[in-house]
Amino acid sequence: MSVVLASFHLNRFPRATAPEAVSRMGLDRPELVRTPGLRFWKLLGTGRGETMTLGADLRRWALFAVWEQESALDAFLAGSEIPARWASLDAERYSVRLEPLRSHGAWGGTNPLAGPTEQHSGRGARARPGAHGRSGEQPGDAVSADGLGGDEEDRTGAVERVAGPGPVAVLTRASIRVRRLRAFYGAIEPPARALADASGRLASVGVGEWPLARQATFSLWRSADEMQAYAYGDPAHREVLRRTRAEDWYAEELFVRFRPFGAEGTWDGRDPLG
CATH class of the missing domain: 3.30.70.100 (Alpha-Beta Plaits)
Structure with a gap:
């Protein structure tokens, strides 16, 4: 069994930058495809509140990713335009690394x-x-x-x-x-x-x-x-x-x-x- 690492990234954007954040859900996909060491990813919308709901929160978006090794995640966070853009859009950001059990x-x-x-x-x-x-x-x-x-x-x-x-x-x-x-x-x-x-x-x-x-x-x-x-x-x-x-x-x-x-x-x- 190969040991992989996953990560979950949750971003909440202010009203002023939320429209651009929505557009990035489509525009960021080609860069994710080209990201070294990224074996699986999903850009995800979120519901309002804390569980599955019918209502969408258009200011909050998530990325779930699976990496071949932790160094690939480190390189993504340090050098990719995607997390840099999260910061430039003034998002509240939360990222957590995940060891599959x-x-x-x-x-x-x-x-x-x-x-x-x-x-x-x-x-x-x-x-x-x-x-x-x-x-x-x-x-x-x-x-x-x-x-x-x-x-x-x-x-x-x-x-x-x-x-x-x-x-x-x-x-x-x-x-x-x-x-x-x-x-x-x-x-x-x-x-x-x-x-x-x-x-x-x-x-x-x-x-x-x-x-x-x-x-x-x-x-x-x-x-x-x-x-x-x-x-x-x-x-x-x-x-x-x-x-x-x-x-x-x-x-x-x-x-x-x-x-x-x-x-x-x-x-x-x-x-x-x-």
């Missing part, structure tokens, strides 16, 4: 955190509706409407590493079937309210590639135990997990757990890991 599922047909062999063997797989977790599965692994999960059978390009004590970050992403959009968004509010009040949640944001149908959540937690306590302790969340499988909401999904480190900047005026 547990990853399975797919994003665009592959697991971006897996090595080449894992990518090939798992290409195109997805979870079957109604599946139960295999022996050895851990809580917090299937994507629910608020972006956390439960047991999951799919092992597409799985990454497994031992997690130590301390904070964890979770990225969950789903491609929602069009015929299930109404059910999905009708189920969001109760678990989203519970997530906002969850013990141990340090920060969270709903992000997406496309409006409505391709959604993700990135969250930071004080510990894996507290994240799992929310995933399994909230009745509304458990019901969403059940419906996700029983009603076959997703065409594709990805769950990743990380060890966050090397955070820089502020998120809503503070460093949630500070």
